[in-house]
Amino acid sequence: MKTATFLLLSLALVQPAWSAAPRELAEGYSAEAARNAPGFKPSPRRGAEFYARRFAVSEKMPACTACHTDSPAQTGQHAVTGKAIKPLAPRAEAARFTDPAKAEKWFRRNCTEVLGRECSAAEKADFIAFLTEAP
Amino acid sequence: MSAKAHALLAAAAMTLTLAARADSLPVPADAPPSFKAECGGCHLPFPPALLTAPDWKRVMAGLDKHYGDNAGLDGKTRRELEDFLVRHAGGSRMAGAGDPPRLTRTEWFLREHRKVPEATWRDAKVKSAANCTACHTRAEQGSYREREIVLPRSK
Numbered sequence: 266m267k268t269a270t271f272l273l274l275s276l277a278l279v280q281p282a283w284s285a286a287p288r289e290l291a292e293g294y295s296a297e298a299a300r301n302a303p304g305f306k307p308s309p310r311r312g313a314e315f316y317a318r319r320f321a322v323s324e325k326m327p328a329c330t331a332c333h334t335d336s337p338a339q340t341g342q343h344a345v346t347g348k349a350i351k352p353l354a355p356r357a358e359a360a361r362f363t364d365p366a367k368a369e370k371w372f373r374r375n376c377t378e379v380l381g382r383e384c385s386a387a388e389k390a391d392f393i394a395f396l397t398e399a400p
Numbered sequence: 401m402s403a404k405a406h407a408l409l410a411a412a413a414m415t416l417t418l419a420a421r422a423d424s425l426p427v428p429a430d431a432p433p434s435f436k437a438e439c440g441g442c443h444l445p446f447p448p449a450l451l452t453a454p455d456w457k458r459v460m461a462g463l464d465k466h467y468g469d470n471a472g473l474d475g476k477t478r479r480e481l482e483d484f485l486v487r488h489a490g491g492s493r494m495a496g497a498g499d500p501p502r503l504t505r506t507e508w509f510l511r512e513h514r515k516v517p518e519a520t521w522r523d524a525k526v527k528s529a530a531n532c533t534a535c536h537t538r539a540e541q542g543s544y545r546e547r548e549i550v551l552p553r554s555k
Contacts, residue, residue, distance in 0.1 A: 343442055345469070346531055348444065349533070374469075
């Protein structure tokens with residue numbers, strides 16, 4: 266019993282270390298999305314659908330999965346340069362979405378490449394909701 | 401010591417120096433943090449010594465069309481990176497990179513890689529000749545020694 270309590274406590278203490286920052290970032294995007302669409306709630310399901318969708322704008326990078334693989338918890342590979350890409354999911358790579366400027370930079374670059382336009386705040390909120398949901 | 405022994409020693413020392421130079425391409429100590437963050441985002445932040453200064457200037461002048469990708473930077477970051485790359489650029493033996501300049505096309509690079517089998521270049525784990533780490537297992541540490549080379553073999 267004592268061990269179980271201790272384990273639960275440790276989990277409670279450890280978890281926020283990787284989940285607090287992405288959640289804050291997602292809350293910012295959600296608030297922005299809610300200004301355009303009142304009542305907006307981020308959806309992991311929509312995020313998963315977005316992650317797997319084939320936009321087919323870019324020949325070498327038709328979808329997120331072209332570089333990040335079918336699972337965001339796996340190590341990916343850049344479709345052009347072959348460079349290894351650390352997992353996108355914070356549960357697999359704790360530093361993900363902890364630096365808002367970095368997250369913005371890569372949303373801008375990769376959305377422009379894969380979608381042919383920037384992503385909306387709603388899409389970003391859904392995306393992070395999908396990446397931070399429990400496996 | 402005889403003159404012949406002297407000459408031999410000198411030749412051996414020179415070979416060692418040249419080998420050490422090609423084997424070790426560490427990131428220069430004065431690299432700005434943007435070098436790893438920006439140049440290292442999609443590929444290994446390449447050793448500046450692998451292109452000539454005019455070729456680095458050409459690369460940095462066309463970042464919005466960077467080998468098929470928009471890698472545009474703000475003016476300050478672009479300038480500090482160009483200054484750094486030019487400061488540590490390679491000499492004339494890195495000529496021949498073409499236009500747009502590719503450090504995998506210089507005479508030096510081609511000579512160094514002449515023994516690499518054609519199948520290796522096409523391997524799924526390699527993808528690009530600029531994917532140094534695919535074979536040079538310690539490239540991220542700036543080390544390109546022969547004994548660290550492992551040619552990948554995808555099924």
